Amino acid sequence: MCGIVGYIGHRKAYPIVLNGLKRLEYRGYDSAGIAIYDGKELKFSKTKGKVVDLEKKLEAEISTEGTIAIGHTRWATHGVPNDINSHPHFSNSGDLVIIHNGIIENYEPLKQELKNRGYSFQSDTDTEVLVNLIEDVKKKEKVKLGKAVQIALNQTIGAYAIAVFDRKKPNEIVVARLGSPLAIGVGENEYFIASDASPFLEYTKNAIYLEDGEMAVVRTHKDMKVRKIHDDSLVDPYVQELQMNLEQIEKGGYDHFMLKEIYEQPDAIRDTFRGRMLADQGIIKMAGIDDHIDKFINAKRILIVACGTSWHAGLVAEYVFEELARVPVEVEYASEFRYRNPVIDKEDVLIAISQSGETADTMAAIKLAKESGAFVFGVCNVVGSSISRETHAGAYTHAGPEIGVASTKAFTTQITVLTLIALQLAKKKGKISTSDFYTYLRELDSIPEKVAEALTSNEHIEKIAAIYKDAKNCLYLGRGFNFPVALEGALKLKEISYIHAEGYPAAEMKHGPIALIDEQMPVVVIATKKGHYEKVVSNIQEIKSRSGKIIGIVTKGDVDVKNLADHVIEVPETIELMTPLLTTIPLQLLSYHIAVMLDKNVDQPRNLAKSVTVE
Ligand code: G6P
Numbered sequence: 001m002c003g004i005v006g007y008i009g010h011r012k013a014y015p016i017v018l019n020g021l022k023r024l025e026y027r028g029y030d031s032a033g034i035a036i037y038d039g040k041e042l043k044f045s046k047t048k049g050k051v052v053d054l055e056k057k058l059e060a061e062i063s064t065e066g067t068i069a070i071g072h073t074r075w076a077t078h079g080v081p082n083d084i085n086s087h088p089h090f091s092n093s094g095d096l097v098i099i100h101n102g103i104i105e106n107y108e109p110l111k112q113e114l115k116n117r118g119y120s121f122q123s124d125t126d127t128e129v130l131v132n133l134i135e136d137v138k139k140k141e142k143v144k145l146g147k148a149v150q151i152a153l154n155q156t157i158g159a160y161a162i163a164v165f166d167r168k169k170p171n172e173i174v175v176a177r178l179g180s181p182l183a184i185g186v187g188e189n190e191y192f193i194a195s196d197a198s199p200f201l202e203y204t205k206n207a208i209y210l211e212d213g214e215m216a217v218v219r220t221h222k223d224m225k226v227r228k229i230h231d232d233s234l235v236d237p238y239v240q241e242l243q244m245n246l247e248q249i250e251k252g253g254y255d256h257f258m259l260k261e262i263y264e265q266p267d268a269i270r271d272t273f274r275g276r277m278l279a280d281q282g283i284i285k286m287a288g289i290d291d292h293i294d295k296f297i298n299a300k301r302i303l304i305v306a307c308g309t310s311w312h313a314g315l316v317a318e319y320v321f322e323e324l325a326r327v328p329v330e331v332e333y334a335s336e337f338r339y340r341n342p343v344i345d346k347e348d349v350l351i352a353i354s355q356s357g358e359t360a361d362t363m364a365a366i367k368l369a370k371e372s373g374a375f376v377f378g379v380c381n382v383v384g385s386s387i388s389r390e391t392h393a394g395a396y397t398h399a400g401p402e403i404g405v406a407s408t409k410a411f412t413t414q415i416t417v418l419t420l421i422a423l424q425l426a427k428k429k430g431k432i433s434t435s436d437f438y439t440y441l442r443e444l445d446s447i448p449e450k451v452a453e454a455l456t457s458n459e460h461i462e463k464i465a466a467i468y469k470d471a472k473n474c475l476y477l478g479r480g481f482n483f484p485v486a487l488e489g490a491l492k493l494k495e496i497s498y499i500h501a502e503g504y505p506a507a508e509m510k511h512g513p514i515a516l517i518d519e520q521m522p523v524v525v526i527a528t529k530k531g532h533y534e535k536v537v538s539n540i541q542e543i544k545s546r547s548g549k550i551i552g553i554v555t556k557g558d559v560d561v562k563n564l565a566d567h568v569i570e571v572p573e574t575i576e577l578m579t580p581l582l583t584t585i586p587l588q589l590l591s592y593h594i595a596v597m598l599d600k601n602v603d604q605p606r607n608l609a610k611s612v613t614v615e
Contacts, residue, residue, distance in 0.1 A: 001075035001609040002087075002101040003027035004182070005199050006163040008173050008220055009190020013069035016192070020199025021051045021071045023249060026403050026603075026610035027101070027195055028075025031086035034058060035097045038066040042097060042167035046072075046086035050604075068170050070163045070193075072099040075609040078107070079124030089128040091135035092119050095166050096145070098134070100127040101195060102159035102180040103614055110155065130156065134164065146217040149174045153215070153229050159360070159613065161210075163193050176215035176229060180613045181358050181386055184208045184218065186239060191218040195611075196382070197242050198249050198401065208237045209384050240384060249401050256602045258404030258496070262588050263455060266448040268399040268409040269581065272416040279445035282438045284424045288377065288393040295375040296425050299349040301328040303374070305337050305365040306353035307612065309407035309491065313414035314353050315484035316580045320419055323577055324426040324440075334361040335615070337368070344372035351377045351418075355402055355410035356611040357385020364615075366390050379417055381410050395421065404603045405610045406495045408588050411488060412451070412581050419444060419578070443575045447582075450572040454585040457569050461586055464551060464567050465593035468522045474499055475513055475548075476587070477506040478526035479536055485526055485580045489587030496595035496605045506532075506539040517548040524590070525565070526583045529555040530576045540564050551590075553583050 003024025007013040017034055032054040033046025043066075045058035051073055058064070072087035079085035087099045104110070107126035110133055115121075119132045133155065138148035145166050153160070159179030165172065175182055175193055185192030185200035185207050192200035197207045208226070210216065214235055216226045226237040254260035276286050289296065296302075302321060304314035311333055318329040332342070334352070338361060344350070350369040354362045357380035366387065369376050378387050378394030381402060388394055397413035423440055426432040432440075468474070474493055478486035487503035494501050504513050506525065517523065523543050527536040537560050543550055544564055552558075552565035555573050562568050569590075571582040595602045 001028045001611055001613050003073040003195045004070070004099045004101050004161055004163055004193065006070040006099070006173050006175070006193035007190070008068045008171075008218055009187060010067060010220070011190065012065065013067050014064035016199070016203070017069045017071040018051070018055060020194055021054070021073045023198040024195055025051055025073050026405055028073055028609045029604050030076050030081035031074045031083070032072060033086045033088050034069055034071040035088040036062070036064065036066040036069040037165070037167055037170040038063055042094070044088060044097070046083055046088065048082050048086065068165065068173070070097065070099045070165065070173065077103050077614055078126045085123045085125050087127060089123060089125060089131050091131045093135060095168055096131050096135050096164060097167065098127060098131040098162055098164040100130060101161045101613065102178070104130050104156050104160065105158040106156060126158070130160075130162070131164065145169065145172070146174050146215070149176060150215060150227070150229055150232065153178070161195060172217050172219040174215065174217050175210065177210045178212050178229070179360065179363070182210045184210065184216065184224070186224070189221055191224065193218065197244065201242065201244060201246050201249070205242045206239050207242050208239055211389070212386070243383065244401060249403065256404065256592070258406055258408060258592055258602050261402055261404050261409045262585070262592065264400065265409050265412050265585065266452040268413050269416050269451060270448045271398045271400070272413045273420060273444060276420060277441055277444065279441040282434065282441060284420055284427070284441070286395055286420060286424060288395045289421055289424050292375065292377075292393050293428055295349055297429055298347060299327060300345055300347045301330060303344070303348055303350045303369070304329060304331040304353065305334040305350060305362055307334050307359050307361055309411050309488060310353040310355060310414060312484045312488040312491070313411050313418065314351070315487070316415050316481060317351070317418035317422070319481045320577050321422045321425070324422045324432060325429055326431050327425070332365070334359065334365040338364040342368070344369055344374050346373035348374040349377060350374050351379060352387055352391060353379045353414055354387050355381045355407055355414070357382045357387040358611045358613050359387070360613050360615050363387055363390060379414055381413070403610075405605055405608050406492055406591070406602070412584060415580055416444070416447070440575065443578060447574065447578060450574060450582055451585060454571045454582050457586060458589055461569060461589045462593045464569070465590055465597060468549070469594045469597040471499060471520070471522050473516065473521060474501040475516065475521060475523045476501060476503040477509060477523060477539060478503070479506045479532040481531065481577055481580050482526040482528065482583055485583050485587065488584060489524060489591070492588055492591035493594065495608060496591055496602050497598055497600055498606070499594065506536050509539060510542065514542065514546065517543055517546040519547040519549070522549045522551060524551045524553065524587065526553045527561045528553065528571065528579045528583060529558065529573065537561060537564070553586055
């Protein structure tokens with residue numbers, strides 16, 4: 001994980017790098033640092049803590065002049081978060097300075113070798129080993145910095161996005177990537193370097209996303225050349241025009257990004273099907289699917305791999321695909337799948353779901369499936385992300401930037417896109433009647449309005465949150481399509497409020513979790529009409545007879561659960577397989593309000609990061 005930012009050009013570099021780090025804090029926020037060449041000397045400051053802590057420290061310590069700077073916000077892998085382990089790191093001579101996102105796996109033997117050659121190390125990081133390796137190569141081989149970086153990287157095993165410069169030659173920054181993202185913003189005689197494009201949106205809309213195994217030397221007043229790290233061959237970089245705007249990555253009057261993103265869901269879901277679904281004409285058009293429809297029709301099974309919330313979206317999709325398209329689906333944690341020697345058939349279709357499009361385990365699962373000859377389809381939110389480029393085809397969710405670490409709109413838009421795919425496949429396979437197809441499309445078309453209606457329960461949910469904010473444990477139950485929603489509701493509460501929560505299939509409760517129920521235990525039960533409603537009502541009876549506190553998520557107008565539960569939160573009625581798009585909303589709001597009341601950092605929960613680019 002970690003976020004990296006750099007600037008070289010004619011503007012003052014410090015504010016660009018500092019603001020860039022603030023925008024990249026979602027990638028990690030346990031320590032931060034900046035190095036600036038002020039025209040005479042290389043200045044730096046780094047600290048444990050967030051970017052605001054760095055800002056205070058740095059402005060008190062050093063001058064912020066200079067037109068070349070690099071900065072880093074960290075999510076610790078090697079070495080605890082402290083000032084010394086924070087980036088940037090320096091070579092022993094003090095000439096070279098580096099920032100790094102990733103892991104150098106063979107850093108131990110490299111470190112030993114460098115120690116034998118007289119190098120010493122201040123920090124516990126793999127990054128300090130890399131910068132000294134570069135210095136060693138530069139001296140030994142008498143080569144320029146770019147070449148030294150290339151030779152050194154060819155000796156490493158692992159993942160990196162790096163930016164490095166030499167205080168003795170402060171007119172160039174060398175960047176390289178393998179397994180961690182790196183975007184270069186191209187301005188007029190200036191370059192911006194960052195883990196994603198958000199740090200330079202107000203300066204340029206032209207971005208180059210380095211591919212894995214590529215490096216570049218960015219210099220002022222010179223065109224940039226991109227090369228392959230392993231064989232030095234030149235690459236013609238593709239300059240992409242960015243569609244994102246600044247407004248999308250700001251809070252827009254909300255207290256937290258998470259709340260803003262919860263409220264964006266009606267629009268985000270609409271954006272997901274806009275141009276893809278003509279509900280009145282009964283048409284779905286999705287190039288990523290239509291161009292490869294044979295692969296989907298002939299698939300013996302669909303494998304879904306993902307992590308975290310995206311994995312929960314995959315579980316919902318399993319129910320939806322099997323229901324509509326009658327194709328067997330298996331959903332796997334990418335981290336398990338990649339290491340358990342899975343049986344993958346050439347006729348399998350693997351769908352990888354990832355908001356960021358950068359999750360290392362999901363990426364590894366994709367590579368494995370490709371090696372086995374399977375067709376790999378990506379469902380990503382971040383346009384141009386590594387996973388979106390590694391897959392054979394895909395569909396973006398178009399949810400817009402999601403900054404809150406706890407995922408919200410990514411989840412509902414992933415379900416939306418996957419439902420569209422399942423519907424299209426069902427139609428092409430002849431598994432659905434024309435009239436049912438129309439019914440589903442019209443219903444999906446009405447979901448944004450229904451999500452907006454579900455959001456009107458916000459104040460009611462806030463009151464319920466006030467009652468349960470001090471709970472130590474919480475149970476979430478659901479069945480069928482809403483079992484994954486129960487998992488997701490529990491995850492949201494854990495992530496941002498640090499209250500232990502468990503999601504369970506409602507009927508499984510009696511095989512274990514029922515032992516936990518007493519008058520202290522809030523149990524959130526998703527009990528929407530249709531499906532297994534009566535069965536869930538029986539499960540609620542079982543909780544009530546053990547004095548558990550019941551919060552029911554029910555269909556508007558429900559009576560039965562209302563009579564049993566301590567509280568109910570209503571959502572509008574919809575077709576059963578679309579209920580997750582509505583039942584998720586109150587669970588997101590409940591965890592949000594509890595976390596706010598407990599004074600937790602909602603957007604940047606402890607120990608987490610939005611984009612997990614390490615195994
Ligand atoms: C991290 C985030 C989660 C996210 C998961 C998968 O753990 O904190 O919110 O669901 O990674 O991320 P992806 O970008 O692949 O969906």
